[in-house]
Amino acid sequence: MDWQETLERAIPRPPPAQPDPAALVADGKRLVRRRRLAAVVGTAAAVAAVVGIGAVVVPSRDTATPNPPIATHSTDEEWPPPAAIPLSDLAPVAYDFDTGETTFQDGWTEVDRVGPMTVNNSLAVAATDGEKTIYAYFELPSEIAFTDASRTTTKDFRTWVDDISLRPLEPEWINGRLDVGDDWKIVREIPNPLGYATPWDSVGAVVERDGLVRWMLLSGSSTAGGESFGGSGTYAIPGQTIDEWLAEAADADRRRDFRPGDNGFEGTPTDVVEFGSGSEVVPAADGVEIVDQAADPDIGGAFSDGSSRTAAARITVRDKERYVLIREKGGTTQAVSYVVLPAPRAEDRAPLSLDEFIAAVARHTPADEGMWR
Structure with missing residues (x-):
């Protein structure tokens, strides 16, 4: 040797700060993306989240409108917490991962569905109220996305489902610059929402692609040995702003059990x-x-x-x-x-x-x- x-x-290799959820849809590229995001620097490499919501977002892309009922989070230290999203015209379908049961908002009916899938029991559903169609994607209990079909460029619902799997968000953070690839556009960037000091840093961002909006939070450190960042993924909840989400993540990060070294x-x-x-x-x-x-x-x-x-x-x-x-x-x-x-x-x-x-x-x-x- x-x-x-x-x-x-x-x-010494410190353990990851936040275990990343298992890879979701059966595309190997998705698994690579998950493992990359899970490469945290150490226990203090902060909570990081990637979240998304579709056409229910105003042009500023900072919050949903109109405001649906506020969703709730679990009170334990799991991050990202499972989402409990109340039914509304912005989130017109709910899905129970354990039982496979779907429930619809009054006035909404199912148009099509894909799944449950073999990986993580994920499900995609298209629902309509007769005037508007919403695409819902239930990746994990903590990762649920809703998109207005009119804001997508895909020809149909099933193409949209395939597109989610085959064109994942693969962020890179190099020399303080966030790069989300050619498919995604950075709409807003929030510098250092976790309040870190050099050589640590963090970044939050709103990114968008084809009607799907994600909120991102990455953190890491830059040293003589190179730069490293970490994160995990979850979708946004209708009615919550990115600033509220970042504040919640920062609060969870401050409560972690810090030990020197x-x-x-x-x-x-x-x-x-x-x-x-x-x-x-x-x-x-x-x-x-x-x-x-x-x-x-x-x-x-x-x-x-x-x-x-x-x-x-x-x-x-x-x-x-x-x-x-x-x-x-x-x-x-x-x-x-x-x-x-x-x-x-x-x-x-x-x-x-x-x-x-x-x-x-x-x-x-x-x-x-x-x-x-």
Whole structure:
């Protein structure tokens, strides 16, 4: 195994902040899009959501009109929460994923349906009141879209259903710029709705394609090792504005259980430290100061297995703080210097002690997999 692979295994990988729902319609491209959105940076990579509503949106695309009954959300910490959308002329059909039963608003009747589909029991329904036709798509209990058929360019309902599956939204966020591809148009962009501080950032946006409008919330971090963002998907609820949705997401993000060191790590091989006597860590280059150190840190796994000595240290390199893991194995000394991402919000930031760093590494290093294999 080469050193690059050894390094990659050495870098702790925090668990995702918000589990992304399973891929929906049977197109493989959809699955790729879901996995991409799920590539969060760490526990603090914020709640992110993609939501959509159709022609019931005014030109500003910020809210539905006229206002239907306000929908409710579950009160637990699940995100996105299952949607409970009251029947209205904007949402004239409801669907029970468990029983397969559909219910219609008074005066509305079914025109056509596709499904239930084999993936997630999803269902698409076209309904009319004799004057207007609404297309409804029930992807998941938390992902329900309604679109006025008159605002679509597809020739019929079944083509519209296929189009949803084959032309998914695939956002990219690079160098602070949001790109949603050629099929979608950004109508409004909301900078940093989660109130993050550098190197973290977040972005909300309203995007539209062929009568379907989505609200987006992405978050991530930009560091020397690159830029990464994360998110999950859910459709909007008629009667709710994007600003209300973003406020709800920010509130959920602020309530998360923050633990120092859970925001991600960036590691590179280093030769600025070495072993002195025993497991003592000593500087091996100018401008290096050992602030704190611990012999034989309780990390376990392959980092310790077969090593004759191990240590962890908090150091400064020309006044820049770093954390170091170092071991000697088979007569060879290996050291990796880590930069620990700070908490996303400035008010949550505090110095990370060496003990907290060691504990964070141990949390993200399963005993049966270990580090530095």
